[in-house]
Amino acid sequence: MTTAAAPLSVFATPAWYQNRTLRRFMRHRLAVMGTVMIALLIMACVFGPYLLPYDDLKIDIRHRFAAPFTGDHYLGTDALGRDTAARLLNAGRISLLVGFFAMVISTVIGASIGVIAGYYRGWLGAVLMRIVDAFLSFPSVFLVLVLAAFIKPNPIMITVIIAATSWMEIARIVETEIRSLRERDFILAARMIGASSRWIMFRELVPNAIGPIIVAATLTIAHAILLEAYISFLGYGIQPPLPSWGNMLNSAQQYLGKAPWLAIVPGLAITLAVASFNFIGDGLRDALDGRSDLK
Amino acid sequence: MKPRPLIEAVGLAKYFPVRQGLLARNSAVVRAVDGVDLTIARSEVLGLVGESGSGKSTLGRSLMMLDPPTDGQIVFDDTEITPFSDRLLQPYRKRMQMVFQDPFSSLNPRMTVGEILEMPLRFHAAALDKAGRREKAEQALETVGLPGQYLTRYPHEFSGGQRQRIGIARALILEPEFIMADEPVSALDVSVQAQVLNLFARVRQNMNLTMLFVTHDLAVVGHIADRVAVMYLGRIVEIAPTRTLFAQPRHPYTEALMSAIPMPDSGNRRQRIVLKGDIPSPISPPSGCAFRTRCPYAVLECAQARPPLRLVEPGHQSACIRDDLTLVSPLDAVSEASPTWARAI
Numbered sequence: 263m264t265t266a267a268a269p270l271s272v273f274a275t276p277a278w279y280q281n282r283t284l285r286r287f288m289r290h291r292l293a294v295m296g297t298v299m300i301a302l303l304i305m306a307c308v309f310g311p312y313l314l315p316y317d318d319l320k321i322d323i324r325h326r327f328a329a330p331f332t333g334d335h336y337l338g339t340d341a342l343g344r345d346t347a348a349r350l351l352n353a354g355r356i357s358l359l360v361g362f363f364a365m366v367i368s369t370v371i372g373a374s375i376g377v378i379a380g381y382y383r384g385w386l387g388a389v390l391m392r393i394v395d396a397f398l399s400f401p402s403v404f405l406v407l408v409l410a411a412f413i414k415p416n417p418i419m420i421t422v423i424i425a426a427t428s429w430m431e432i433a434r435i436v437e438t439e440i441r442s443l444r445e446r447d448f449i450l451a452a453r454m455i456g457a458s459s460r461w462i463m464f465r466e467l468v469p470n471a472i473g474p475i476i477v478a479a480t481l482t483i484a485h486a487i488l489l490e491a492y493i494s495f496l497g498y499g500i501q502p503p504l505p506s507w508g509n510m511l512n513s514a515q516q517y518l519g520k521a522p523w524l525a526i527v528p529g530l531a532i533t534l535a536v537a538s539f540n541f542i543g544d545g546l547r548d549a550l551d552g553r554s555d556l557k
Numbered sequence: 558m559k560p561r562p563l564i565e566a567v568g569l570a571k572y573f574p575v576r577q578g579l580l581a582r583n584s585a586v587v588r589a590v591d592g593v594d595l596t597i598a599r600s601e602v603l604g605l606v607g608e609s610g611s612g613k614s615t616l617g618r619s620l621m622m623l624d625p626p627t628d629g630q631i632v633f634d635d636t637e638i639t640p641f642s643d644r645l646l647q648p649y650r651k652r653m654q655m656v657f658q659d660p661f662s663s664l665n666p667r668m669t670v671g672e673i674l675e676m677p678l679r680f681h682a683a684a685l686d687k688a689g690r691r692e693k694a695e696q697a698l699e700t701v702g703l704p705g706q707y708l709t710r711y712p713h714e715f716s717g718g719q720r721q722r723i724g725i726a727r728a729l730i731l732e733p734e735f736i737m738a739d740e741p742v743s744a745l746d747v748s749v750q751a752q753v754l755n756l757f758a759r760v761r762q763n764m765n766l767t768m769l770f771v772t773h774d775l776a777v778v779g780h781i782a783d784r785v786a787v788m789y790l791g792r793i794v795e796i797a798p799t800r801t802l803f804a805q806p807r808h809p810y811t812e813a814l815m816s817a818i819p820m821p822d823s824g825n826r827r828q829r830i831v832l833k834g835d836i837p838s839p840i841s842p843p844s845g846c847a848f849r850t851r852c853p854y855a856v857l858e859c860a861q862a863r864p865p866l867r868l869v870e871p872g873h874q875s876a877c878i879r880d881d882l883t884l885v886s887p888l889d890a891v892s893e894a895s896p897t898w899a900r901a902i
Contacts, residue, residue, distance in 0.1 A: 447663035450623060451727065455677045456643075456650035469667040 286549040293545020296538035303535060307354035316345035318352040319503055327521045338523050340513065346527055353505035354531060357490055360421045360506070361535075364486035367425035369432055369479045376436025377463050377471075381444060391437060394430045402427040403492055410498035420499050424486045432478045439471040473550030477543050484539035491532050507532045562596040562632075563767045564620065564653075564735055569593045569629035570791075571612075571619045575840060587839045589615040590626070591791035594866070597735075602761060602768040604782030604799065606775055606814065610836045612791040614658075617737045617771045621655055622646055633735070651681045654728035658740035660720035664712040670723055671708035674698065677731050697726040701756060718749035722756065729760060737769045742777060754780050776818050779803060784872075787811045790847040791839055793866060797873040804886050807875035809852045812884040830885075846876070854882055 287293060311318065315334070322343035330338040330346070337346040379390040409423045443449070444467060452462050468475075487507075493499035494508025502509055507528040514524035570593070572586040589612040597603045607613045619626040622638060631639045638649055654677075657663035664673055674694035678685055685693065695705035701722040712720055721741060728736055738757070742750040758781055761768060770782055778785050779799060786796040787810060795808035806812045816830040832851045837843055843850050849859035858878060866874040 447657040447659055448665040450618075451655070451657060451663050451724075452665075452676070453623060454621065454650065454655045455727075456647050456680045457676065466665055470665070472667075 283549045287545050290541075290545035290548055292541040293549075296541030296545070299534055299538040300542065303354065303531075303538070304358065307351050307358060310351040311348060311355075314345065314348045314351070316348045318344060318348035318505060320344060327517070329521075330523050330527075337527055338521070340521075340524055341517060346524065349505045349510060350507075350527055350531060353507050353510055353528065354535075356417055356500055356504065356506045357487055357508070357532075358535070360417055360424065360490045360500075361483045361487035363421045364424040364428065364490075365479050365483040367422065368429035368482055368486075369475065371425065372429035372432025372478075373436050373468070373471075373475055375429070376433040377440050377468060379433070380437040380440025381459065381463050381467065383441070387437070391434075394433045394437075397427070398430045400427075402489065406489060406493050407496065407498055410493055415499055415501055417500060417504070420490060420493065423493075424489050428482055428485055428489065432475065432482065435474050435478045436471055439474050440467050443467050443470050473546075476550060477547045480539055480543035480546055484536045484543070487532065487539070488536050561599060563599045563601075563634060564597045564769075565632040566593055566595040566616075566620060567630045567632070569595070569616065569619060569631065570627050571615050571624060572627045585840050588791050588842065589839060590619060591839075591842070592629070593788075593791075593793055595620075595786065595793065595796075597767055597769060599734075599767055600765050601784065602766075602770055602782045604778030604785040605769060605771045605788060606773060606778055606785060607788035608773055608814075608836060610790075610839070611788045612839070613771045613773075613788045614739050616788065617655075617739050617769060620769065621653060621737050622649075623655075647680075651677075651731045652733050653735040653737065654731060654733040656721075656724050656728050656736060656738040656741045659744050660717050660724055661712075661744075663724050664720055666712055669709055669711055670694075670698070670715075673712070673723065674708070674727055674730055677727065681731055693730060694726075697730040698723070700729060700760065701726045716749075717745050718753060721745060721749075721753050725753075725756065725760070729764065732764065733766075735767045735769075737771070739771045740773065741770075743772060743774065750777070757781055775814055787814065790836060790842055792847060792876070794848065794876045795874065796866070797875075801870075801873050805873075806884045806886060807869050807873065807882075808848075808877045809854050809879075809882065809884065810848050812886075816885065846878070854879055 314336075322339065324343065325339050326341055326343040328339040328343075330336065332338070337350065339345055340349065375390050375394065379387040379394075381387075405427050406423055409426070410420070413419050413423065440463075444462075449462060449466060452466050457466070490499055490506065491508035491511065494506045495512045497509075497512060500506035500509050502513065510528035511525055511532075514521070514528070517524055569590055570588070571590040572588055575585040575587060591612075593616055595603075595616075605613045605616065615624065618624045620631055622631065622641070626639065629639070630637050633649060633653065638646060641649070664670075668676075671691065671694055674697055675690040678690045678693060682690070682693075691708070694708055698705050698707055703719060703722055703726070707715075712723070715723065721744075725741075741757070742753050745753060754777065757768070757770075760766065761781075768781075770778065772778055775785075782799050784796065784798050785802045786793050787802075787808065788794065789810050795802065795806065795811045797807075802811065803815070806815060813830040813832050830853065834851055837847065837850055843860070845858075845860040845862055846852070846855075846864050849855040852859070856879065864876045864878045866876045869875050869880070
């Protein structure tokens with residue numbers, strides 16, 4: 263902290279904060295690796311299908327069960343002779359999109375409930391947080407399976423179902439954060455000025471809780487991808503012929519002995535994506551450590 | 558003629574329930590403020606002193622209707638505001654503002670100084686457009702001695718003293734009549750304290766402000782206040798014009814507080830009165846005079862009834878029943894070597 267006016271101008275304001283966060287993030291090797299992996303994965307899924315010579319739905323019975331790196335098919339073919347690489351990348355589009363939008367929905371729900379519960383406290387906060395506890399007390403996989411059994415499984419419904427079972431963690435994190443933030447003097451100052459509750463919640467509290475929210479959101483993507491894989495693997499999720507990493511695993515299981523790569527390839531993709539998002543979350547947690555930059 | 562009071566508290570009380578266990582009834586209350594009568598005249602600066610836990614900040618916040626009082630009335634400019642809802646209070650928010658103790662926690666770290674200063678204008682000066690707000694914010698910064706281009710910076714780029722100036726600018730931007738300053742200099746270095754106090758003195762003159770200046774530091778109060786109220790365990794035990802209080806304290810607690818003011822040694826040995834023990838628990842205050850457990854002059858009668866504030870001389874009230882005491886004033890030791898504030902009194 264400086265008192266003189268002149269040297270301060272060296273650090274243009276928002277850049278100072280962002281630089282420090284970025285610097286701390288870059289020091290986290292695994293997080294940087296995770297970011298690179300996710301970037302590659304996203305680019306491959308977005309552009310890959312256009313570059314590959316095969317369509318993901320094209321059946322080629324004569325070349326079924328081709329091993330990876332043997333013929334024209336980079337990653338081999340499945341039981342119907344469909345190109346595994348093309349299916350993997352198209353499945354990635356679905357799986358990543360489901361994960362991303364499930365994260366967006368659950369972050370919005372979780373953060374809103376957390377902010378309202380943490381700000382109002384009292385009976386409203388207690389009721390909201392008991393609802394969170396009630397949701398948390400169901401094992402989410404079973405909840406997802408039950409919901410999926412009743413609702414026609416298309417990607418949008420799957421996203422909604424996953425979001426409906428993964429917002430609670432964010433609600434808890436945000437509630438704790440808001441509870442402690444609302445005791446700070448700048449909230450009193452805002453009340454003194456006559457700011458509305460909405461202003462205080464969304465203009466004063468949320469921007470200060472953004473760090474934990476981003477971290478929780480990143481970890482939620484990993485969780486959502488994994489959950490989509492679960493339910494698709496169990497046959498309640500994304501329905502073939504539309505590929506997803508989960509249902510690729512599902513169709514691979516009967517040929518595990520004959521063509522193990524059919525399981526290994528999507529399995530690796532899931533592991534890679536989930537681990538990368540978790541690493542990014544860890545890195546962000548360190549980089550955005552709220553305590554130090556609030557001071 | 559007595560000046561018309563701007564703000565007046567009658568029998569003000571603020572109790573906090575103590576929760577015991579999950580489902581237990583609220584069996585006890587903390588009497589943070591326990592029946593306070595107070596008037597502050599227009600353009601007067603009232604200092605409110607007391608040690609930590611005496612309830613002075615709670616009293617201040619109750620007066621501002623930030624923590625609505627449990628009991629009693631607050632009258633602001635002849636209107637009783639105690640029963641008002643937030644909506645009804647809105648026009649009064651413009652007229653009474655607050656400066657906080659901790660300049661590190663009182664400014665939103667995610668907002669620029671400009672956003673912080675423009676916020677009051679958004680709520681209370683709807684007629685101003687963006688440029689008008691900016692101009693006003695710039696003026697407010699200059700009023701507190703900071704250059705206008707600081708508007709685009711974030712609070713973490715400033716020192717404690719500069720942040721406190723920003724906090725003062727925020728309180729002044731609506732041109733309020735009344736300012737409650739809650740320990741505004743106690744988080745600052747001594748050298749910076751003086752600058753900020755001088756700033757308060759200056760804006761008070763220029764803007765004809767009425768102030769309640771809450772502090773635990775009698776020296777600070779001597780510098781700025783016209784009148785001083787001394788608070789102990791949720792009650793006011795002595796209230797007098799600053800000069801009178803320093804020259805002729807009538808309550809033993811005031812005497813003890815004053816003996817703790819550091820003074821340059823002028824040869825006369827001052828006796829330091831060290832109070833025994835801690836401030837008693839406001840959950841179960843002592844019977845009678847709350848101070849009697851630590852008072853060096855306590856007698857049996859002190860335990861019998863809660864002594865009311867009595868007029869001991871014009872303008873000077875004390876809640877001590879022992880009129881026979883001659884208490885030591887810090888000014889007894891004042892000499893040419895004393896700090897300017899002490900000589901000024």
